[in-house]
Amino acid sequence: MNLGLKDKVAVVTGASKGIGRATAEALAREGCRMAICAREQKALEEVGKRIRGLGAEVFPATADMTNPQEIKGFIDGVVSRFKTIHILVNNVGSVGNRGTFDELTDDDWLQLFELNVMSAVRITRLCIPHMQRQRWGRIINIASESGVQPDSFMPHYNVTKAALINLTKSLSKAYGKDNILVNSVSPAFIRTPLVEDMMAKRAMTLGTGMEEEIARFLRENRPNIVLGRPGIPAETASVVVFLASEQASFVTGSNYRVDGGSVASL
Numbered sequence: 001m002n003l004g005l006k007d008k009v010a011v012v013t014g015a016s017k018g019i020g021r022a023t024a025e026a027l028a029r030e031g032c033r034m035a036i037c038a039r040e041q042k043a044l045e046e047v048g049k050r051i052r053g054l055g056a057e058v059f060p061a062t063a064d065m066t067n068p069q070e071i072k073g074f075i076d077g078v079v080s081r082f083k084t085i086h087i088l089v090n091n092v093g094s095v096g097n098r099g100t101f102d103e104l105t106d107d108d109w110l111q112l113f114e115l116n117v118m119s120a121v122r123i124t125r126l127c128i129p130h131m132q133r134q135r136w137g138r139i140i141n142i143a144s145e146s147g148v149q150p151d152s153f154m155p156h157y158n159v160t161k162a163a164l165i166n167l168t169k170s171l172s173k174a175y176g177k178d179n180i181l182v183n184s185v186s187p188a189f190i191r192t193p194l195v196e197d198m199m200a201k202r203a204m205t206l207g208t209g210m211e212e213e214i215a216r217f218l219r220e221n222r223p224n225i226v227l228g229r230p231g232i233p234a235e236t237a238s239v240v241v242f243l244a245s246e247q248a249s250f251v252t253g254s255n256y257r258v259d260g261g262s263v264a265s266l
Contacts, residue, residue: 008031032056033059035061039064061073095194116163144187191214
């Protein structure tokens with residue numbers, strides 16, 4: 001299937017690991033010219049090397065996505081290198097400080113909103129004019145199942161992901177007339193380095209093994225994953241690539257769940 005992505009300029013934030021890395025590599029395989037950013041330079045350089053090995057051009061840049069000046073510097077660098085931007089994948093994000101509602105401080109809430117929501121707001125604002133000029137654009141926001149089926153823990157994370165899904169719908173209505181399609185992708189329990197680190201810490205605390213803790217977490221917190229396993233980053237990346245492609249030319253304002261059936265509602 002021809003996805004129509006050859007030579008498109010794709011920006012992926014938080015591309016040094018997990019879903020961001022898998023997405024950047026998947027878009028590169030489809031012939032996109034890649035612009036990637038993350039805070040960890042060494043990891044970012046490794047991804048850049050991998051992308052070049054796939055035969056794609058890449059512009060890697062370290063950037064703190066909570067810093068408006070660094071966001072602007074990154075996008076200015078992308079445009080200087082590639083002249084335009086076709087695809088934006090807002091992947092950067094975190095779960096923040098883990099805790100229950102009564103344990104979280106104002107700073108916990110504000111810091112996570114800054115990273116998970118305002119980073120997407122700011123970089124999208126910079127990318128949209130380039131998409132408008134060419135009357136072609138794709139924006140894909142990486143949300144979470146927690147945005148529609150929140151847990152009792154980490155409420156600040158749940159709220160930021162719900163906000164990202166809402167932002168997606170708002171932007172789709174505002175820019176559809178410019179042929180800019182905006183969608184979100186909501187993964188469930190994906191085996192990213194962040195999740196594996198969390199499971200390893202649980203295992204260490206409880207004196208068990210990581211695989212045992214993953215199984216326990218699924219039983220206790222994700223009982224509706226009918227496939228009975230975690231997802232992997234590439235499974236999310238595949239949906240992102242589809243939404244970025246010409247094959248999704250009549251899809252906008254949608255939230256695609258990559259959750260193994262985890263969300264119980266329709």
